[in-house]
Amino acid sequence: MNKPWNEQTGIVTGAASGIGQRIAEQLAQRGVHLALFDRNYEQLLSVAGQLPGKHELFAIDICNEEKVSEAVIQAAKRNGCIDILVNCAGITGKTSIKSHETDTTDVKAVFDINFMGSYFTSKHVLPWMIKNNYGRILHIASIAGKEGNAGMLAYSASKAAVIGMTKVQGKEYGGYNITVNALAPAVIRTAMVDAMPDAQVKYMTDKIPMQRCGTLQEAADMACFIISPENSFSTGFTFDLSGGRATY
Ligand SMILES: NC(=O)c1ccc[n+]([C@@H]2O[C@H](COP(=O)([O-])OP(=O)(O)OC[C@H]3O[C@@H](n4cnc5c(N)ncnc54)[C@H](O)[C@@H]3O)[C@@H](O)[C@H]2O)c1
Structure with missing residues (x-):
């Protein structure tokens, strides 16, 4: 099936800010009807x-x-269908702390949003995609899930869980x-990153061989390719957007 963008319906979570907002803008410009x-x-x-077109808004907690x-x-x-799901809602929880200093409630809250939230949306969208024999799901994970960022146990482990879920669902x-x-992605300057301690942000950006942060546009462009009808033979995969930090 090669459904044109303007006949597709997509859900974007975390669409009020940062990466989710930019992806929603790009999809709306292509004519995708959005929830x-x-x-x-x-x-x-x-x-x-500010988006072109008329879209449905849901003020919900994805947990x-x-x-x-x-x-x-x-x-x-x-x-009548859901063609696209992009999971962007996420939080870092407390950072710049070692594992023995973490607060269990905080770790659970991060898992609830980053992993359980993406599990819930995909679980409930998949039956509609199966019915239509078509779908594109994109979970925004993180380089932290691939590599583990010191000082970010909850975030790194929850994103590793998202990567694990992606592999399972792809199969x-x-x-x-x-x-x-x-x-x-590695670091992209958004409200989420701005709320982190400077030392933690420096730790992450210092590891990027391109010596800069990624841009929202780079994230949205890659996201739009991943969820396009043309991206039809890659699944279960975690695409890199790390300025060279991860080469696998
Ligand atoms: N910015 C980065 O450097 C970076 C790097 C790697 C991965 N990511 C991931 O990209 C995604 C988007 O991050 P961002 O930087 O755009 O963050 P952001 O803070 O700018 O946006 C996150 C959005 O998610 C929403 N949200 C949070 N918890 C929610 C919940 N329980 N229910 C519904 N909405 C909720 C927030 O209200 C916000 O609008 C996150 O999953 C984040 O972990 C970001």
């Missing part, structure tokens, strides 16, 4: 107001499986014309 999920409704409203399920059903029924749905991939 945008974010817990920050005020910001989501303002972002959506709430019931709400995720309801929102997916609503979006799918209104549009499970290969026969349904559904691809499931991940993207592993």
Whole structure:
């Protein structure tokens, strides 16, 4: 199937800020009809107001499986299908702390959003994709999930779990014309990174051979390729966006 962009429906989580916002903008410009999920409704409203086209907004916490399920059903029924899911909602939790200093509640909260949230959205979207024998899922992971960033146990381990889920789902749905991939960026200056301690950001950026941060546009361009109909023979894979930090 080679459905044109303007006949597709997509869900983007974390669309009110940063990478999710830029991906939503790129998809809206291509004519994709969007269902945008974010817990920050005020910001989501303002972002959506600037997008071309008319889109559905869901002020939900992606850790709430019931709400995720309801929102997916609503979006799918209104549009008859869900072709694309991009999971961008995520948090770092506390950083610049060693494993023995971590707070269990914080580690669980990071896993709830970064892993469970992406598990919930994909779990509820997949039946619609199976029904239509088409789908493109992209989980935004992180270089931290591939390499492990010291000082970031919860974040690194939760993103490693996302990479593990991507490998499993890629294998499970290969026969349904559904691809499931991940993207592993290094550092891109967003609100999430700006909220981190300077020392932690320096640790991460110092490891990038290109000696710069990635840009939102680079992330969105690669995301749009990964979820395009043309990207039809790569699945279960974690695409690199790390300025040379990871070469695998
Ligand atoms: N910026 C980077 O350097 C970088 C690098 C690697 C990976 N990532 C990943 O990319 C994704 C986007 O990050 P970003 O830098 O754009 O962050 P951001 O903080 O700019 O945006 C994250 C968005 O997710 C939303 N969100 C958070 N928790 C939520 C929840 N429980 N339910 C619904 N919405 C929720 C926030 O409201 C926000 O709008 C994250 O998964 C992040 O881990 C970012």
